[in-house]
Amino acid sequence: MRRTKILATVGPATDRVDRMGELLRAGADAFRLNLSHGTADQHRATLRRMHQAAQRVGREVALVADVPGPKLRLGEIAAPPIRLTPGQRWTLDLDPAPGDVRRAPVELPTLERAARRGDPVLVGDGSISLTVEAVGPRSIDTRVVGGGSVGSHAGLFLPRAHLRVEVFGPEDREHAALALSEGIDYLALSFVRSARDLTEARAWLDHRPNGRSVGLIAKIERAEALAAIDGIVAASDGIMVARGDLGIEVRLDRLALEQKRLIRTANAAGRFAIVATQMLLSMVQSPRPTRAEATDVANAVLDGADAVMLSEESAIGRYPVEAVRWLSRIATTTEPAFDPRWVREVRARRGRAEPDASVPAAAVQLAEGVGARALVTPTHSGRTARLVAALRPRCPIVALSSDPSVRRRLALVAGVEARAEPEHEELTGLARAAARLVGTLPIPGRGPIVLTAGYPVEGRPTNLITVVDADLGPYGEPLRRGTGRRADRSASLRGPRRAAG
Numbered sequence: 001m002r003r004t005k006i007l008a009t010v011g012p013a014t015d016r017v018d019r020m021g022e023l024l025r026a027g028a029d030a031f032r033l034n035l036s037h038g039t040a041d042q043h044r045a046t047l048r049r050m051h052q053a054a055q056r057v058g059r060e061v062a063l064v065a066d067v068p069g070p071k072l073r074l075g076e077i078a079a080p081p082i083r084l085t086p087g088q089r090w091t092l093d094l095d096p097a098p099g100d101v102r103r104a105p106v107e108l109p110t111l112e113r114a115a116r117r118g119d120p121v122l123v124g125d126g127s128i129s130l131t132v133e134a135v136g137p138r139s140i141d142t143r144v145v146g147g148g149s150v151g152s153h154a155g156l157f158l159p160r161a162h163l164r165v166e167v168f169g170p171e172d173r174e175h176a177a178l179a180l181s182e183g184i185d186y187l188a189l190s191f192v193r194s195a196r197d198l199t200e201a202r203a204w205l206d207h208r209p210n211g212r213s214v215g216l217i218a219k220i221e222r223a224e225a226l227a228a229i230d231g232i233v234a235a236s237d238g239i240m241v242a243r244g245d246l247g248i249e250v251r252l253d254r255l256a257l258e259q260k261r262l263i264r265t266a267n268a269a270g271r272f273a274i275v276a277t278q279m280l281l282s283m284v285q286s287p288r289p290t291r292a293e294a295t296d297v298a299n300a301v302l303d304g305a306d307a308v309m310l311s312e313e314s315a316i317g318r319y320p321v322e323a324v325r326w327l328s329r330i331a332t333t334t335e336p337a338f339d340p341r342w343v344r345e346v347r348a349r350r351g352r353a354e355p356d357a358s359v360p361a362a363a364v365q366l367a368e369g370v371g372a373r374a375l376v377t378p379t380h381s382g383r384t385a386r387l388v389a390a391l392r393p394r395c396p397i398v399a400l401s402s403d404p405s406v407r408r409r410l411a412l413v414a415g416v417e418a419r420a421e422p423e424h425e426e427l428t429g430l431a432r433a434a435a436r437l438v439g440t441l442p443i444p445g446r447g448p449i450v451l452t453a454g455y456p457v458e459g460r461p462t463n464l465i466t467v468v469d470a471d472l473g474p475y476g477e478p479l480r481r482g483t484g485r486r487a488d489r490s491a492s493l494r495g496p497r498r499a500a501g
Contacts, residue, residue: 001441001443003335003396004308004332005029005030005412005413005414006324006331007029007032007062007274007308008028008320009032009310009311009315010031010032010046011034011312013315014320015046017049017052017053017056019320020053023053024059026328027327027328028061028314029061030062030063035066035068035179036071040174043175043178044182047063047065047179051183060408060411060419061411062185062408062411063186064217065176065179066219067176067189067190068172069168069172070166070169070190070191071245072106072156073106073156074123075098075105075106075107076098076099076152076153077099082099082100082150084128084147085144086145086146087144088101090144091103091139091140092142093106093138093140094139095138112139115135115140115160115161116160117132117134119160120145120160121142123154123155124148126248128146128148129145129146155245157249167192168197172189172190180208180210184214185214185215185408186237191222192219197218198232198236202216215237216237217236217237218240219242220239220240220262221242221246222245223249223250229262233269237272237409238272238273238412239271240274240309241259241263241274241276263275263303264303268343268346270350272307272386272413272414273304274305274308274412275300275305275307279293279296279310279313280310281312283319283322284319286319288322289323298331301334302334302337304338307412307414310323310324343390344392356387360388360452362465363375363450364393367394367395371447372448372449373443373445374396374398375396375397375398375449375452376434376438377398377451378400378401378452378462379400379401382399382401382406382409382410384462385413386410388452389413393415395447396415398417398434398438399419400418400419402421419437431451434451434468449468449469450466452465453466
């Protein structure tokens with residue numbers, strides 16, 4: 001079973017229930033909706049189609065709503081795209097009229113204070129560069145240095161400007177409120193600068209209906225975030241290495257190093273990490289990725305990423321399903337080469353300050369020692385499953401939860417397969433149910449199962465580990481008639497016990 005998760009952005013190319021179903025069958029584990037594009041009614045309809053697709057396929061699918069954040073953008077372009085050529089003059093102004101090859105609108109009331117003569121201006125992904133020649137009360141006159149095509153709402157970057165704007169402002173809150181009403185699982189915050197941005201968003205979520213069950217993803221896109229990354233990671237459920245805007249704020253020759261550092265920081269803290277932007281960009285037009293793209297995906301897996309993300313490839317590309325299949329194929333082939341020793345060593349050092357991490361660590365050690373077929377962990381909040389997953393066991397992690405929102409959120413955590421918790425009254429019943437459930441999953445081999453639980457009553461923290469034979473319960477009793485095999489009872493407690501997660 002593939003451990004690395006796949007997050008697919010839904011857009012015009014895939015915004016139908018049947019197309020989303022194809023993405024899920026090809027291997028997608030989660031859907032992302034970019035709220036920067038489209039209307040509120042369109043967003044609502046897309047989120048509902050995402051739920052319908054997941055129900056039809058019968059999968060626990062995480063839904064991620066990505067709010068625009070305080071990104072400076074151009075307004076409408078009359079006949080996009082327009083072509084800018086080196087040497088030509090181009091004006092950015094506050095006139096809301098659609099732009100053309102002479103000028104373009106910008107929604108920034110303090111435009112005249114945002115730049116000075118000689119400052120650089122970058123458009124889109126940074127390939128189009130301008131130089132400021134004059135600044136007026138309502139406009140900036142620029143000259144094109146590096147040309148290219150520009151469309152409506154392209155991003156605009158003023159690297160030398162210090163624009164202090166709210167990360168999770170009123171517009172983002174409106175977007176988030178709509179997404180919450182349609183049952184999202186994660187809110188992705190754009191242009192996070194510090195842990196405070198996340199704590200403010202968390203406080204807002206906690207006071208909204210169903211907000212407490214929604215996780216926060218910090219998109220790392222600004223150089224400021226790199227200096228505050230430890231606090232950002234601690235305040236989030238996971239991070240997204242958003243290499244598009246980050247690659248403009250950070251020197252391109254340092255981008256790969258920053259990606260590795262960000263992923264390691266998340267791994268060490270027991271948070272998930274998503275690598276995003278241009279993973280398979282050529283597949284917008286081509287049915288196969290380039291060799292460089294395949295290598296990029298493999299390196300993200302080797303870096304320790306929990307998930308890899310498709311943007312344009314699945315939103316507007318010609319081959320969205322093929323792109324998901326290629327991500328799955330590359331990740332599956334690469335995963336056996338990942339060495340988990342460094343993250344286990346780091347987690348062991350941190351575990352001294354996190355007592356509840358000791359049981360997951362022991363469970364992983366036992367699973368590796370007995371060659372477990374799967375590690376099954378009941379969980380109320382998902383925390384135990386995340387702590388186990390942070391150690392990157394070789395076997396799949398089967399997380400059991402009665403809460404559908406917990407199961408969906410775990411769809412972005414590497415190596416975790418979430419399932420509804422079977423009914424049981426005691427540990428023996430849980431063991432039988434776990435063995436039956438694992439038997440229905442496409443997990444190769446016939447090894448034993450390592451099971452964690454809470455003891456002695458439901459609701460207690462996870463504090464027990466036991467080995468369950470594929471055919472026997474934890475005390476040696478047959479799980480199905482006719483077996484004469486005996487169980488390894490060395491890691492089990494005697495007598496029936498009530499289980500919990």
